Amino acid sequence: MSNIVHDFTTDIPVWKPYVAPLDLAEASAEQLEALKITPSNTKVSDYVLVLAHDVETLKHRSPLFNAVMYNRGGLSRAEREIGAVGASIVNRCIYCAAVHASRYNQLTKDEDVIAAIFSDGADAEIDPRLKAILTFAVKLSKCPSDANTADMAALVEAGLGKDEILDLILSTSLFGWANRLMHTLGEPITE
Amino acid sequence: MAENEDVIAAIAGIEPGSAFAEVVAGRADIMALTQQTHDGALTPENPGGLSHAERAALAWRIAKINDHKGFEDHFEAMLEKAGVPDNAARLADIWFDGGSDLRTKALIRHVDLVAHAPKEATRRDIELLQEAGIADADIVRLSELVAFVSYQIRVAAGLQLMRELA
Structure with missing residues (x-):
């Protein structure tokens, strides 16, 4: 018996695809290469197996994702997660929100910020610097983007350097991409 | 097919040698991977069931939905480069819903939904494509196109706001 998760949570659900994941027995050499399948690594998530149908984007996606979220310098890892969470609440990607909210909590050893964001969205009452980051992420994630020069000025006012603002733009935008795959190609369930 | 260009740098007006270019250069690896993904999403070597012209036209449509002039011009130019077959060009017409062609109608409906309001998407929307x-x-492939272009437009929109700070 499985249930679809409709509310934001930090308990990471299982992601169940609506389309058939790639059958590894039918994978091309290029797909196996992009999946980094080796005799010692044959475990690939359903999500990545779904994306393997479009190998010409998948092969760049993993290095790009890791660079945006984990590269040295610039915005802290935790604050990049707020960019990801801001996008994920706009796009209501329950799965992405759960993964990145829980990562924020692990990195900061704090649960109050995420609890406030899950309950009040962009209106969450949080520390001014985080608030400026969340506001910008939420507005950039709208379609069309609603972010403006005042939101950008608020980031500077909150003390973000240009390198940090660049990382926020990238992590927020990255989840405009990830949410549009994760939330539309499958659903979050509890088993 | 790897074109030696950086679409975002051109659209966001990042002038080589400027202080702004120096900030963006701190993430040169990400900007290069973004350009490579653009080429993989728009002009893949194996396009499957979505031609290069259809991809350019749908990307142009996504740029219109995002009200982003720089990317509208970019994808319009890519469509012209792809030879503009009549049936593909119509995919970019925001007032065209696909008419009586089931496939075209399903493609357009899904692109509009995922570009504009991904939160509304459900299992049923994927079933409509399958049907x-x-x-x-x-x-x-279609989902990656919409998702990637939505990302790229946001990166450029953010950089355009950032450029005004300098």
Whole structure:
């Protein structure tokens, strides 16, 4: 018996695809290469197996994702997660929100910020610097983007350097991409 | 097919040698991977069931939905480069819903939904594509196109705001 998760949570659900994941027995050499399948690594998530149908984007996606979220310098890892969470609440990607909210909590050893964001969205009452980051992420994630020069000025006012603002733009935008795959190609369930 | 260009740098007006270019250069690896993904999403070597012209036209449509002039011009130019077959060009017409062609109608409906309001998407939206005869692999290709272009437009929009700070 499985249930679809409709509310934001930090308990990471299982992601169940609506389309058939790639059958590894039918994978091309290029797909196996992009999946980094080796005799010692044959475990690939359903999500990545779904994306393997479009190998010409998948092969760049993993290095790009890791660079945006984990590269040295610039915005802290935790604050990049707020960019990801801001996008994920706009796009209501329950799965992405759960993964990145829980990562924020692990990195900061704090649960109050995420609890406030899950309950009040962009209106969450949080520390001014985080608030400026969340506001910008939420507005950039709208379609069309609603972010403006005042939101950008608020980031500077909150003390973000240009390198940090660049990382926020990238992590927020990255989840405009990830949410549009994760939330539309499958659903979050509890088993 | 790897074109030696950086679409975002051109659209966001990042002038080589400027202080702004120096900030962006701190993430040169990400900007290069973004350009490579653009080429993989728009002009893949194996386009499957979505031609280069259809991809350019749908990307132009996504740029219109995002009200982003720089990317509208970019994808319009890519469509012209792809030879503009009549049936593909119509995909970019925001007032065209696909008419009586089931496949075209399903493609347009899904692109509009995922570009504009992904939060509204459900299992049923994928079933509608499947019922229109679109293979699962092409559904993933279509989804990556919408998702990637939505990302790229946001990166450029953010950089354009950032540029005004300098």
